[in-house]
Amino acid sequence: MSLSDYLERRRVETNSSEATPPTAVPADAKPQSSETPHAAEKQGGGGLLLRFWNRVIWTLSWTHFMDAQFEPSVASGADSIRLVFAKREIVLLGRNLAGLMEPIARQLLGEVREMPEGHMTPANAESGAPVVWEIRLCERERERAK
DSSP states (O other): OOHHHHHHHHHHHHHHHHHSOOOOOOTTOOOOOOSSTTOOSSSSSSEEEEEOTTSOEEEEEGGGEEEEEEEOOSSSSOEEEEEEESSEEEEEEEESGGGGHHHHHTTOOOEEEBOOGGGOOHHHHHSOSOEEEEEEEEEOOOOOOO
């Protein structure tokens, strides 16, 4: 299931749940894991898991999230999303990243996996789903005291 399919399903569920009362969950129900790497397992308030190509993994708490900015590809050929947290700044570079802005705004994005451009298959490139080929993580520059 692609991220765009997942997001569309979530929109339909959210819109339909506003019109109908929630259904009871059986006591023996087990949580289901998502097939999408960018899907969140919690409803906000959790964290963002960053999986780098070199097997380094970072987690950032959504409670420290400040803002995000999307820039479509222009000269570089890559979309970018800049995420600002209290102590860190993350830049995601890739293709079709605009679809990640709503889950980011709702703090529902649970995981981002880096897949270098050279390792993408034709199916990845043509799917239309968001693909992150580079994650940049750095210390946030603090505003200077006046």
